Amino acid sequence: MRIRPYISSKDYEYVSRWIDNERTHAFWCANLLPYPMTQKSFHDLLEKNAMDWTDSAYVATENSGQAIGFFCYSVNTADNIGFLKFVIVDKTKRGKGYGKEMLNLALQYAFQITGVKAVQLNVFNENTLAKQCYEKVGFVERKIDKDVFAYKDELWSRGNMIISKQSF
Template sequence: MRLRPYIPDTDFDHIRKWDTDERTHALWCAGRLPFPVTRESMDALINDHAVKYGDTPFIATEDGGRPVGFFCIATDVQTNTSMLRFVMVDSSLRGKGYGKEMLSLAVKYAFDIAKADAVQLNVFTQNEAAKKCYLSVGFTERSVTPDVFTYKDESWGRCNMIITR
């Protein structure tokens, strides 16, 4: 697997295809994008997060170049901590180790290239598959905030997870 910069003109259609149902969509973007996701809304979100937080979007590819995942990462130079956001894996490949491999590379990027001392992320407590994946990479639970997001008749908590050098 390899990481490369996200290229909207060639990569957005993959993300749109991976965004298969409304609940999974909400788990991924916390209502920051409409469902189904549009190119315009995705571009606006990425640009907004680049300006506000310094986010850089990446695509994970198989060695042959086929896109299999997406995430954004930013490093806060004041705290020397990187933040992962909007982590997504091709819906047909979930549960097959692609997420673990992609996140391992993202952490390696944060430590080796961005020179961060820690990497954190937030995951909804209801997203048990993602949380299990993050734990398998070495993230640990740092805090849980209950009832931060409402999806239909559900109230979701937010778990902050961290991995350090």
């Protein structure tokens, strides 16, 4: 597996196929995008986050070049902590170690190339499979905001997880 910058004209078709129901969509983007998302809405959000937070978008590919994962990454230079967002893996690859491998590559990049001391992310507690994947990589929960997101008739809690360079 490799990671490379997201190429909008090439990679959107893959990412959009991995989000095929409203619940997965809400888990993934906290409804910051309308469902179903469009190429324009997705790229507008990526551009906004690049301008506001210096986010960069990446895809994970198999050695053949086939996109199998996506994430955004930024660095808060004030506290030297990286932030992962919009993490998702091809739905046909979930539960097979691809997410863990992609996160390990993202963390290698974060620690070795961008030089951060830690990386954090947010995940809904109800997204148990994603949370378990993050824990397997070494992320630990440091804060939970209870009932902060409404999805249909449910209230979801959001956990903030972190991994330090020393524990990676």
